[in-house]
Amino acid sequence: SDRYSLLILPGDGIGPEVMAEVVKVIDWFAANRGMEFDVSHDLVGGAAYDAHGAPLSDATMARAQAVDAVLLGAVGGPKYDALDFSVKPERGLLRLRKEMDLFANLRPAQCFDALADFSSLKREVVAGLDILIVRELTSGIYFGEPRGIHSDDNNPDNEGGRVGINTQRYTSGEIRRVARSAFELARKRGNRVCSMEKANVMESGILWREEVTWVHQQEYPDVELSHMYADNGAMQLVRNPRQFDVIVTDNLFGDILSDAAAMLTGSLGMLPSASLGAPMANGRPKALYEPVHGSAPDIAGQGMANPIACILSFAMALRYSFGELAAADALEAAVERVLADGVRTADLMTPEGGRPVGTAEMGDRIVAAL
Amino acid sequence: SDRYSLLILPGDGIGPEVMAEVVKVIDWFAANRGMEFDVSHDLVGGAAYDAHGAPLSDATMARAQAVDAVLLGAVGGPKYDALDFSVKPERGLLRLRKEMDLFANLRPAQCFDALADFSSLKREVVAGLDILIVRELTSGIYFGEPRGIHSDDNNPDNEGGRVGINTQRYTSGEIRRVARSAFELARKRGNRVCSMEKANVMESGILWREEVTWVHQQEYPDVELSHMYADNGAMQLVRNPRQFDVIVTDNLFGDILSDAAAMLTGSLGMLPSASLGAPMANGRPKALYEPVHGSAPDIAGQGMANPIACILSFAMALRYSFGELAAADALEAAVERVLADGVRTADLMTPEGGRPVGTAEMGDRIVAAL
Ligand SMILES: CC(C)[C@H](C(=O)O)[C@@H](O)C(=O)O
Numbered sequence: 001s002d003r004y005s006l007l008i009l010p011g012d013g014i015g016p017e018v019m020a021e022v023v024k025v026i027d028w029f030a031a032n033r034g035m036e037f038d039v040s041h042d043l044v045g046g047a048a049y050d051a052h053g054a055p056l057s058d059a060t061m062a063r064a065q066a067v068d069a070v071l072l073g074a075v076g077g078p079k080y081d082a083l084d085f086s087v088k089p090e091r092g093l094l095r096l097r098k099e100m101d102l103f104a105n106l107r108p109a110q111c112f113d114a115l116a117d118f119s120s121l122k123r124e125v126v127a128g129l130d131i132l133i134v135r136e137l138t139s140g141i142y143f144g145e146p147r148g149i150h151s152d153d154n155n156p157d158n159e160g161g162r163v164g165i166n167t168q169r170y171t172s173g174e175i176r177r178v179a180r181s182a183f184e185l186a187r188k189r190g191n192r193v194c195s196m197e198k199a200n201v202m203e204s205g206i207l208w209r210e211e212v213t214w215v216h217q218q219e220y221p222d223v224e225l226s227h228m229y230a231d232n233g234a235m236q237l238v239r240n241p242r243q244f245d246v247i248v249t250d251n252l253f254g255d256i257l258s259d260a261a262a263m264l265t266g267s268l269g270m271l272p273s274a275s276l277g278a279p280m281a282n283g284r285p286k287a288l289y290e291p292v293h294g295s296a297p298d299i300a301g302q303g304m305a306n307p308i309a310c311i312l313s314f315a316m317a318l319r320y321s322f323g324e325l326a327a328a329d330a331l332e333a334a335v336e337r338v339l340a341d342g343v344r345t346a347d348l349m350t351p352e353g354g355r356p357v358g359t360a361e362m363g364d365r366i367v368a369a370l
Numbered sequence: 371s372d373r374y375s376l377l378i379l380p381g382d383g384i385g386p387e388v389m390a391e392v393v394k395v396i397d398w399f400a401a402n403r404g405m406e407f408d409v410s411h412d413l414v415g416g417a418a419y420d421a422h423g424a425p426l427s428d429a430t431m432a433r434a435q436a437v438d439a440v441l442l443g444a445v446g447g448p449k450y451d452a453l454d455f456s457v458k459p460e461r462g463l464l465r466l467r468k469e470m471d472l473f474a475n476l477r478p479a480q481c482f483d484a485l486a487d488f489s490s491l492k493r494e495v496v497a498g499l500d501i502l503i504v505r506e507l508t509s510g511i512y513f514g515e516p517r518g519i520h521s522d523d524n525n526p527d528n529e530g531g532r533v534g535i536n537t538q539r540y541t542s543g544e545i546r547r548v549a550r551s552a553f554e555l556a557r558k559r560g561n562r563v564c565s566m567e568k569a570n571v572m573e574s575g576i577l578w579r580e581e582v583t584w585v586h587q588q589e590y591p592d593v594e595l596s597h598m599y600a601d602n603g604a605m606q607l608v609r610n611p612r613q614f615d616v617i618v619t620d621n622l623f624g625d626i627l628s629d630a631a632a633m634l635t636g637s638l639g640m641l642p643s644a645s646l647g648a649p650m651a652n653g654r655p656k657a658l659y660e661p662v663h664g665s666a667p668d669i670a671g672q673g674m675a676n677p678i679a680c681i682l683s684f685a686m687a688l689r690y691s692f693g694e695l696a697a698a699d700a701l702e703a704a705v706e707r708v709l710a711d712g713v714r715t716a717d718l719m720t721p722e723g724g725r726p727v728g729t730a731e732m733g734d735r736i737v738a739a740l
């Protein structure tokens with residue numbers, strides 16, 4: 001069979017703990033399903049800064065470019081808050097996204113039935129929620145030039161004498177390719193795409209709307225397309241999130257709206273993500289998989305973090321990088337079975353819920369359920 | 371007593387209907403509390419475009435500059451969707467904000483006890499919610515240059531051949547003045563400010579954080595200040611909105627986060643806003659008041675819109691422009707009393723809720739309760 005190469009970047013905080021459980025899952029598929037994985041490990045974020053003075057070394061970057069899929073845990077923590085912008089842990093993640101050209105960030109927001117009561121929203125508003133946010137990940141205000149903080153001393157009206165600048169810049173090509181990803185994904189789901197921008201205020205939003213519409217008319221007329229201003233989108237996500245199927249939006253709106261959507265589900269410790277780029281020579285897309293949650297420094301090192309988001313990120317790798325659809329389904333089903341059996345990490349417990357399991361036990365239970 | 375000058379701009383959609391009820395309230399205060407109002411009326415948005423070919427005429431702009439307070443209904447509607455960006459209804463509103471230099475947009479998100487069950491969030495998460503979002507309103511990506519859509523024909527990688535650009539630009543002075551507004555307001559409430567940006571990704575966010583911190587240390591050390599990334603802010607607003615007192619953030623984040631916060635309350639038809647600038651010669655701030663809801667074209671002209679958000683916007687005018695604190699309190703209390711009596715417009719009804727009142731009857735009941 002094919003060999004699958006993986007680079008594991010556990011990162012900071014709870015990253016290493018949850019990634020250890022993913023390794024158990026990888027080993028299970030290797031031992032029991034005849035898959036062959038070439039797994040290597042490296043540093044990213046604060047851990048890389050501590051070792052090399054940079055949140056991603058050139059050597060790690062080169063390895064990430066060469067593998068089929070990168071699995072990332074989480075980056076950041078209070079220890080690194082005072083670092084200069086250019087070497088903050090986040091810059092390691094942003095460099096991976098940019099240099100691997102991972103333009104389509106897939107963030108499913110699913111409400112797991114066993115956990116619907118964890119949402120701050122009413123059960124009847126979120127039960128069965130299953131939406132997919134496709135966020136543009138390599139352009140927009142995250143990367144546009146010019147950017148920086150400059151002195152503005154010649155401006156007598158500017159108390160403080162500085163100015164901070166960032167640039168939102170989108171080309172039509174950048175918009176079209178992520179729109180295509182969204183339409184393709186919609187065809188495999190509910191066949192509906194809602195595109196969000198602020199075309200009433202921003203010219204880059206007008207271009208966004210026009211290019212998404214063009215791709216729709218030329219290539220995906222069978223998919224239902226609607227447009228919504230991003231502020232209304234935030235409202236509608238809170239009011240009635242199940243009205244959506246696939247949402248496509250830019251880097252910055254996607255950052256905020258996908259976090260809001262994730263929180264709707266009440267299952268932040270459960271949500272995976274995939275960041276995909278163009279196909280490589282072997283036909284597989286450039287790819288990075290990571291949980292939506294952060295490094296959670298407050299609980300790091302205590303063995304209590306929930307590894308499910310990271311494990312489900314590996315399920316996305318099985319699906320989108322390796323085409324192992326049956327294996328991906330089996331892994332997701334194993335997670336659901338363990339939850340249905342009442343196995344819960346601390347974040348999934350109500351006060352009267354009994355004894356929580358730790359990170360390692362949750363991983364073991366999921367492997368056993370496979 | 372003083373005379374108070376008001377310019378009423380009802381605008382589009384339900385704007386004229388809800389504003390008619392505000393006029394009743396103004397008349398009541400004139401007749402019964404010895405206040406003297408100079409009230410004039412004019413056009414904004416699509417209504418102004420229909421009359422003058424521009425969403426705000428120069429003459430209207432000059433009148434807005436000369437009055438104590440502008441009351442605005444709502445702008446926009448499907449009839450104007452195809453108009454060129456430069457004459458869209460929204461441009462009229464943005465011109466008012468910019469030329470009047472209304473840098474501090476106050477958006478309270480309150481959950482009215484009688485209406486807590488309307489929220490899509492659980493009652494225990496939103497009951498008693500009372501937060502205030504202070505949004506910077508005259509700068510940032512809404513107004514920064516360069517901006518526009520250009521051809522990018524020399525770039526062979528850009529399928530489509532265009533590029534859309536907007537610029538996020540903040541001066542330290544712009545950040546400091548809105549931070550001061552937030553700290554001042556916090557002192558009259560819970561004495562806590564949370565500032566939101568993306569300082570982990572945007573240099574303008576770093577400047578934002580540094581300048582807010584500077585104002586805090588120099589001038590408001592007695593107020594509690596915290597910082598949060600805007601994506602986490604969106605999450606926390608959904609998870610546990612009552613953790614906040616005053617939130618201060620930039621124009622674009624404020625647009626999105628305040629709409630999400632408004633929707634949390636379940637009372638979109640109830641929420642007012644104030645946009646304040648620098649003091650004029652008479653000591654009153656430049657000011658514009660408007661409901662948070664939009665022009666609601668689907669129900670316009672049917673006499674069923676909820677006028678409370680617009681009436682409460684006038685209460686904010688009484689408080690912030692005229693210093694009529696007792697009158698503002700009385701008007702807010704009248705609204706609460708009418709709600710407590712079970713009087714409901716259609717948007718505030720559950721299916722089994724009985725007969726809704728229309729726009730005019732709701733206005734009459736509030737006047738009667740005064
Ligand atoms: C860590 C940070 C740079 C990142 C972002 O802003 O994109 C994170 O919030 C995310 O959504 O993946």
Ligand SMILES: CC(C)[C@H](C(=O)O)[C@@H](O)C(=O)O
Pocket residue numbers: 200201231460463464625
């Ligand atoms: C109508 C539109 C231009 C406006 C904005 O984006 O500021 C609106 O959404 C608001 O929040 O007042």
